[in-house]
Amino acid sequence: MANRDEIRTGLADILEEVAGVDKADVADEKSFTDELDVDSLSMVEVVVAAEEKFGVKIPDDEVPNLKTVGDAVSYIEKNAA
Amino acid sequence: MTSHTRPDVVVTGLGATTPLGGDVASTWDGLVNGRSGIRKLDADWAEMLPVRIAGLMVDDPANHIDRVKTRRMDRSEQAAVVAARQAWADAGIADDIDKDRVAVSVGTGIGGAKTLVDQHDRLMTKGARLVSPHTVPMLMPNGAAAYVGLEFGVHGGVHSPASACATSSEAIAWGLDIIRSGRADVVIAGGTESVVFPLPIAGFASMRAMSTRNDEPERASRPFDKGRDGFVLGEGAGIVVLERADHAAARGAKVYAKLGGAALTSDGYDIVAPDPEGTQQARAMTLALRDAGLDPADIAHVNAHATSTPVGDMGEIAAIRKAVGDRPVVTSTKSMTGHLLGAAGAVESIATILAVYHGIVPPTINLEDPDDELTLDVAANVARKMEVPAALNNSFGFGGHNAALAIQRV
Numbered sequence: 001m002a003n004r005d006e007i008r009t010g011l012a013d014i015l016e017e018v019a020g021v022d023k024a025d026v027a028d029e030k031s032f033t034d035e036l037d038v039d040s041l042s043m044v045e046v047v048v049a050a051e052e053k054f055g056v057k058i059p060d061d062e063v064p065n066l067k068t069v070g071d072a073v074s075y076i077e078k079n080a081a
Numbered sequence: 082m083t084s085h086t087r088p089d090v091v092v093t094g095l096g097a098t099t100p101l102g103g104d105v106a107s108t109w110d111g112l113v114n115g116r117s118g119i120r121k122l123d124a125d126w127a128e129m130l131p132v133r134i135a136g137l138m139v140d141d142p143a144n145h146i147d148r149v150k151t152r153r154m155d156r157s158e159q160a161a162v163v164a165a166r167q168a169w170a171d172a173g174i175a176d177d178i179d180k181d182r183v184a185v186s187v188g189t190g191i192g193g194a195k196t197l198v199d200q201h202d203r204l205m206t207k208g209a210r211l212v213s214p215h216t217v218p219m220l221m222p223n224g225a226a227a228y229v230g231l232e233f234g235v236h237g238g239v240h241s242p243a244s245a246c247a248t249s250s251e252a253i254a255w256g257l258d259i260i261r262s263g264r265a266d267v268v269i270a271g272g273t274e275s276v277v278f279p280l281p282i283a284g285f286a287s288m289r290a291m292s293t294r295n296d297e298p299e300r301a302s303r304p305f306d307k308g309r310d311g312f313v314l315g316e317g318a319g320i321v322v323l324e325r326a327d328h329a330a331a332r333g334a335k336v337y338a339k340l341g342g343a344a345l346t347s348d349g350y351d352i353v354a355p356d357p358e359g360t361q362q363a364r365a366m367t368l369a370l371r372d373a374g375l376d377p378a379d380i381a382h383v384n385a386h387a388t389s390t391p392v393g394d395m396g397e398i399a400a401i402r403k404a405v406g407d408r409p410v411v412t413s414t415k416s417m418t419g420h421l422l423g424a425a426g427a428v429e430s431i432a433t434i435l436a437v438y439h440g441i442v443p444p445t446i447n448l449e450d451p452d453d454e455l456t457l458d459v460a461a462n463v464a465r466k467m468e469v470p471a472a473l474n475n476s477f478g479f480g481g482h483n484a485a486l487a488i489q490r491v
Contacts, residue, residue, distance in 0.1 A: 018149070018152065019146065019149060020148065020149030041153075041214040041215060042214075044212060044214040045213070045215075046209055051210075057241060
C-alpha cells in the first residue's frame with residue numbers, strides 16, 4: 001500500500017511521460033487543467049496510467065472531481081486495492 | 082477569359098524529409114549524385130513478407146518534435162510538420178503575416194494507418210480503456226494538414242486532398258487555385274506518407290505491384306529498365322510554400338520558380354490499372370501547359386511519375402510523347418527515393434523546381450538495359466546539366482487520378 005508521497009511521485013512520473021509536466025511542478029495544490037496544462041485527452045491518459053500503476057479503478061464520472069493533484073492522491077490512497 | 086487579371090504564383094519555400102536526407106539540401110545532393118535511399122528492412126516482421134526493402138526517412142522526424150507531442154502524432158503527421166517548418170523558414174515569411182490570408186493544402190495517400198493498426202492491437206490485447214485518446218486525430222487523413230495549420234496558426238482554410246499517389250501534386254494544384262481565386266496570399270502545400278509496416282506492404286505485394294529484388298535494395302527501383310519488377314515503397318514528406326508573385330516581390334522574397342499551371346484529369350477506366358492509351362495522362366500534361374500559357378516545345382524536362390512497374394512506365398512514356406513530343410529530358414527520381422505515395426508528388430515537385438532553378442536534371446539510376454519501347458531521352462544514371470526554362474511534374478494515382486504541374490524559371 002503506497003503512502004501519499006509515493007502516490008504523488010508516481011503521478012508525477014505519469015504526468016511527465018504523457019503530458020510533459022515538469023515533475024518539480026507536481027504538488028498537492030496544483031490544478032491539472034489550470035496550472036499543469038493537462039488537456040482533456042491527456043487527462044484520460046493520466047487516469048488510465050494511474051489505474052494501471054496503482055491498481056485502482058477511477059470511473060469516468062469520478063474524474064471531474066479530481067481537480068488537483070491532491071484530489072487524485074487522496075482518491076488513490078482511499079481506493080487502491 | 083480572365084487570364085489577364087489572374088495573379089502569378091511563385092514558390093518561395095521548400096521543405097522535405099526523405100529516404101535521401103532530412104532536409105531539401107541533403108535530398109537534392111542525393112538526387113543529383115544518383116544515390117539510392119533504398120535499404121533492406123531489418124525489422125523482425127520483414128521476414129514474413131515477400132518484400133523486405135524500402136526507403137525509410139534517414140532522419141527520424143520525432144527527433145525534431147517535442148517528445149510529448151510525438152505521442153499524439155502519427156509519424157506521417159510528424160514528417161509533414163518537420164517539412165513544413167523547413168519550408169516556412171526557407172520562405173522567410175514574417176510571423177506577423179495576416180494568418181487569415183494563409184492556407185494549407187497537405188494530403189496523404191493513406192493517412193495514419195500505422196496508428197490504426199497499433200491501436201487495434203492494443204484494443205485486442207489490453208482492452209478498450211487502454212486505446213489512446215489520441216487515436217482518432219492520429220489516424221484521420223486530414224490530421225497532417227491540420228497539424229501543419231496548427232503549427233503556424235493558419236486561418237485561411239486547411240485542406241487535405243486524397244488521390245493516392247497523385248495526392249500531393251493535387252494538393253499543390255489546389256494551392257494554385259486558392260491563390261488565383263483570391264482566397265489566400267500564401268499556401269503551404271504538399272504531402273506526407275509513412276506506411277512502412279507489414280499491412281500496407283503485404284497489400285501492395287498481393288497486388289504484385291512491388292519489386293521483390295530483396296537482395297539488391299539499391300538496384301530495386303529501376304524505372305524504364307527492362308529488369309524493373311515493381312515499385313519500392315518509400316516514406317517522407319515534401320512541402321512547398323506557394324505565394325502570390327506580387328506578395329513575394331513586395332517583401333523581397335527569394336523565388337525558386339513560378340508555378341505556371343496545373344491540371345487534374347481522371348481516367349474513368351479502372352480502379353488501379355492506368356488506361357493503356359494514356360489519353361488522360363497526356364491530357365493532364367496538355368492542360369497544365371495551356372494553363373501556364375506554354376507550348377509543348379517550351380518543355381525541356383519532365384519529372385515522370387514512373388514508379389518502376391512493368392506497365393505504368395511505358396504507358397507514361399507514350400503519354401509524354403503524345404503531349405509534349407520527344408524533346409524533353411525525362412527522369413524518374415523514384416529510382417533513388419522509392420515511391421513516397423502521397424508525398425511523391427510534392428517531393429518530385431521540389432526536384433522539378435530545383436531542376437529548373439539550378440539547371441540540373443537529376444538522373445534515373447539503375448537504367449542499365451533500357452526498355453525497347455523507351456523512345457524518349459532519359460537522364461540515365463548521371464545528372465544532366467542543362468537549361469530548364471520550363472518543366473512538367475507528373476503524378477498518377479490508383480483510382481485513375483492524373484495530375485500535372487507546369488513549373489517555370491523566373
